[in-house]
Amino acid sequence: MNIDIPEQLIAALRDARHVCILTGAGVSAESGVPTFREAQDGLWAKYRAEDLATPEAFLADPALIWRWYRWRRDMVSDAEPNPGHYAIARLEEILPRVTLVTQNVDDLHRRAGSKDIIEFHGNIFEDRCFAEGTLHVGDDSLDVPICPDCGANLRPGVVWFGEAIPEEALTRSCKAAADCDVFLSVGTSSLVYPAAGLTDLARENDAVIAEINPNATAHAASFDFALAGNSGEVLPELVKSLG
Numbered sequence: 001m002n003i004d005i006p007e008q009l010i011a012a013l014r015d016a017r018h019v020c021i022l023t024g025a026g027v028s029a030e031s032g033v034p035t036f037r038e039a040q041d042g043l044w045a046k047y048r049a050e051d052l053a054t055p056e057a058f059l060a061d062p063a064l065i066w067r068w069y070r071w072r073r074d075m076v077s078d079a080e081p082n083p084g085h086y087a088i089a090r091l092e093e094i095l096p097r098v099t100l101v102t103q104n105v106d107d108l109h110r111r112a113g114s115k116d117i118i119e120f121h122g123n124i125f126e127d128r129c130f131a132e133g134t135l136h137v138g139d140d141s142l143d144v145p146i147c148p149d150c151g152a153n154l155r156p157g158v159v160w161f162g163e164a165i166p167e168e169a170l171t172r173s174c175k176a177a178a179d180c181d182v183f184l185s186v187g188t189s190s191l192v193y194p195a196a197g198l199t200d201l202a203r204e205n206d207a208v209i210a211e212i213n214p215n216a217t218a219h220a221a222s223f224d225f226a227l228a229g230n231s232g233e234v235l236p237e238l239v240k241s242l243g
């Protein structure tokens with residue numbers, strides 16, 4: 001498949017002092033990890049987010065929620081990073097400064113070699129005390145594990161709907177979006193805030209902004225560049241174009 005990377009985008013990346021990359025579920029789609037909102041096989045097409053990804057849902061039926069996240073954890077454990085993940089790790093090596101902000105909880109960026117990842121929505125391989133929020137190493141039991149400190153349930157270490165983004169992750173991401181020269185939005189529908197707001201921050205600070213997505217999102221027209229393709233194909237081409 002022939003993918004043309006616009007010359008101006010390559011030039012902007014070559015001149016960039018700081019590049020900020022925001023990724024979403026689409027960057028892991030080619031690893032076989034379902035996205036959330038795609039019509040047929042998106043997770044939220046099969047399950048109601050509010051029934052599974054909220055603190056209220058966990059309170060109502062912790063065993064059901066725990067088992068669902070165990071299923072997702074097993075699924076992403078079996079997945080492998082794809083060329084899109086590796087290309088991002090390569091960009092971190094060849095560009096002066098890259099800040100990677102991911103909405104994904106699947107740990108695939110780290111497994112592809114990315115270093116300083118801001119996990120905006122947490123990590124599915126970590127657990128947190130439901131009462132105190134303390135972080136615990138992921139427990140593989142099928143039953144809801146108990147917090148060794150206070151006896152409350154442990155819950156998946158991800159950010160659920162209605163919950164705040166971890167402060168450090170939010171602060172660092174906003175700073176990077178407001179400081180970068182180029183902002184790449186990769187594999188996200190740009191519908192979920194505050195993550196989707198990072199693009200607006202970058203735009204307000206005159207960064208060159210580009211979207212990589214096979215399906216143009218609602219914001220595509222406001223991007224300087226909208227590269228219509230799979231990230232596992234477009235990103236390696238972008239790395240190659242940087243020479």
Ligand code: APR
Nearest residue numbers: 024025026029035036037103187188189192213215230231
């Ligand atoms: N390469 C790039 N993009 C892709 C690919 C691909 N191979 N396949 C699909 N996409 C795009 C889709 O077109 C869609 O726009 O990825 C996007 C995935 O969008 P969502 O499913 O909405 O996922 P995301 O944007 O990451 O969702 C944000 O919502 O459900 C919550 O917490 C969850 O982090 C998630 C957040």
